[in-house]
Amino acid sequence: MFTKFKSPAAAALIALTVLVYSSCNKEAKVANTNTDKEMATSIAVNLYNSIGNTIASKTTSGLPATNSVRNGKKVNDLTCGQYIEVPYDNTYTKGDTVKDVMTGSNKYVVSCDAGNQPNGYTYTGSYVNTGFSPYAVYDISVKEYYTLKSLLPEFVKMEVNGNQSSVYKITTKKDGDYIVQNNTYVLKGIIIDAANRPFDITAGTANFTSAGNNAGKDFNFTGTIKFLGEHKATVSFNGQVFDITL
Numbered sequence: 001m002f003t004k005f006k007s008p009a010a011a012a013l014i015a016l017t018v019l020v021y022s023s024c025n026k027e028a029k030v031a032n033t034n035t036d037k038e039m040a041t042s043i044a045v046n047l048y049n050s051i052g053n054t055i056a057s058k059t060t061s062g063l064p065a066t067n068s069v070r071n072g073k074k075v076n077d078l079t080c081g082q083y084i085e086v087p088y089d090n091t092y093t094k095g096d097t098v099k100d101v102m103t104g105s106n107k108y109v110v111s112c113d114a115g116n117q118p119n120g121y122t123y124t125g126s127y128v129n130t131g132f133s134p135y136a137v138y139d140i141s142v143k144e145y146y147t148l149k150s151l152l153p154e155f156v157k158m159e160v161n162g163n164q165s166s167v168y169k170i171t172t173k174k175d176g177d178y179i180v181q182n183n184t185y186v187l188k189g190i191i192i193d194a195a196n197r198p199f200d201i202t203a204g205t206a207n208f209t210s211a212g213n214n215a216g217k218d219f220n221f222t223g224t225i226k227f228l229g230e231h232k233a234t235v236s237f238n239g240q241v242f243d244i245t246l
Contacts, residue, residue, distance in 0.1 A: 040235035040242040044225050047185070047206055048246045055123075055148060055160060056192050056199045080112035088127075100131035104142075111147075120149040120158075139169040146187070152195075160190040160204075168212075181212035190227065201246070202229035 085107045092100040104127025113119045122145070129140040146162030148155070168181040190204035204227050211220040223237025231246040 036238065036240055037242050040223075040237070040240075041244050043208065043223070044233045044235050044244045045246055047225060048201065051160075051190075051192065051201070052199060055146065055158070056194050078110050078118045080110060080116055080118065082110040084108040084110075092131075097134050098132070100129065102127055102129045104128065111149075120147065122147050123162075134173070136173055137171045140166065142166040151191070156193075156195045158192050158194070160187055160192060162187050175215075177215035179212070179214045181210060181214075184209050198231070200229060200231055201227040201233070203227055 085105060087105040089103045090101070092098070104125065107124040109122045110118050111120045111122065125142075125144040127142055129138070129142070131138060142164065143166070144162070144164045146160055149159045151157040151159060164183075164185045164187075166183045168179070168183070170179040170181075171177070172179070186207045188205050188207070190206070191202045193200045193202050206225040206227075207222070208225070209220075209222045211218075213219070221237055223235060226234045226236075228234065233244045233246060235242050235244055
């Protein structure tokens with residue numbers, strides 16, 4: 001009934017980009033506008049893609065309607081407060097150059113409107129992702145908590161609130177640098193319009209923080225993504241605001 005798709009290799013690459021940027025920018029006295037704009041774009045686009053792989057996915061856009069058919073299978077009636085848990089254990093390999101192991105669990109509790117009709121759910125998820133690529137060896141842990149409310153049938157439009165925390169531990173193969181990064185994200189009033197593809201985020205904000213150590217250098221920064229609709233957003237951090245196309 002419920003599934004989630006993760007993209008761990010991309011996540012590890014994102015983490016490396018953030019970490020390298022964060023450490024270098026900490027040392028700079030004058031901001032490099034081009035680098036900052038690239039970083040702002042990466043932050044916004046990566047969150048957009050992450051949402052697209054999970055709650056706004058074309059095949060898992062939210063809580064199925066009762067007595068409906070999804071992926072060729074009939075969905076049974078859902079009840080208010082119903083608890084559903086979906087554990088998973090996935091391994092991906094590509095020769096001797098890539099190995100990715102992900103274990104975790106997705107937990108859902110069905111929520112209802114005043115008429116006792118299912119209209120959303122709370123989602124609690126956690127996973128551990130370990131592996132290696134041609135560029136790095138990584139150990140990633142993520143915890144997520146979201147509440148989703150359907151604004152149109154079949155979650156064609158939905159509101160999302162919640163938070164995510166993650167810890168990335170990465171050792172680069174080229175230089176042997178050790179990187180640790182702690183992230184938190186807070187989603188407030190995110191409105192997702194999935195009526196068309198690609199989906200759009202028409203309103204809401206996502207506050208983010210990132211702190212850690214990159215090859216012996218500490219970093220710490222905070223910022224905000226504001227979604228504007230029409231695949232546009234602004235990203236603010238380091239006292240700067242950037243206009244972004246998703």
